Amino acid sequence: DIVMTQSPDSLAVSLGERATINCRSSQGVLHRPNNKNYLAWYQQKPGQPPKLLIYWASTRESGVPDRFSGSGSGTDFTLTISSLQAEDVAVYYCQQYYNAIYSFGQGTKLEIK
Amino acid sequence: EVQLVESGGDLVQPGGSLRLSCAASGFAFSAYSLNWVRQAPGKGLEWISYIRGDSRATFYAGSVKGRFTVSRDNARNSLYLEMKSLRDEDTAVYYCAREASSGSFLGDWGQGTLVTVSS
Numbered sequence: 001d002i003v004m005t006q007s008p009d010s011l012a013v014s015l016g017e018r019a020t021i022n023c024r025s026s027q028g029v030l031h032r033p034n035n036k037n038y039l040a041w042y043q044q045k046p047g048q049p050p051k052l053l054i055y056w057a058s059t060r061e062s063g064v065p066d067r068f069s070g071s072g073s074g075t076d077f078t079l080t081i082s083s084l085q086a087e088d089v090a091v092y093y094c095q096q097y098y099n100a101i102y103s104f105g106q107g108t109k110l111e112i113k
Numbered sequence: 114e115v116q117l118v119e120s121g122g123d124l125v126q127p128g129g130s131l132r133l134s135c136a137a138s139g140f141a142f143s144a145y146s147l148n149w150v151r152q153a154p155g156k157g158l159e160w161i162s163y164i165r166g167d168s169r170a171t172f173y174a175g176s177v178k179g180r181f182t183v184s185r186d187n188a189r190n191s192l193y194l195e196m197k198s199l200r201d202e203d204t205a206v207y208y209c210a211r212e213a214s215s216g217s218f219l220g221d222w223g224q225g226t227l228v229t230v231s232s
Contacts, residue, residue: 001175036216038216038217040218040219042158042219044158049208049222049223049224049225050150050158050208050219050222051222052218052219052220055213055216055218056216056218061220091157093157093158095158095160095218095219097216097217097218100163100170100172101160101172101174101175102148102160102163102217103160104150104157104158104159104160105157106157107157107158
């Protein structure tokens, strides 16, 4: 099974500043025939279900603000929020869907400094 | 509008059984693969099960394999999770989630149903 590891576990960033969350997979999630990374990012606010932000490692879901971006390939990925807003306070999860047994990272809690 | 509504969560004793349901609307149900994802209180997300649109493929996390069974009724637009031999560590909010048509990422989620395993 693929193990997803996020860093850091928690992060405090000032409003308007950049927030960066990392995700590493225990094996590559790049599917070479289509050159796509099978990696998604989700945002979860308290009392709510997760919300899809990014898929294929870097494709923003419709309606997601462009301050959210995803990057990386193979085993190392990054979610970046370019200018933190108050409504971005949440827990963020990466998830691989490369093989039949999906898996999530442990989550990164993002707070305002 | 896509809607996924879970139900069936309850308090159950260790070793007991429970059946969760997820009622779907707003999309062509049989065309989409569905998943169950759970979240223990104060913890992260754990993927637990997948079922293809035609029910011909199912997959499980190791933590539930052999105890949980996923199924669906495409005529009733419903997804199910049969849970047996429940343990304390199965206590969680259980979400059903729909995969996107263009990939296996989880584009739509229900609000979840709480299962509590306790004596």
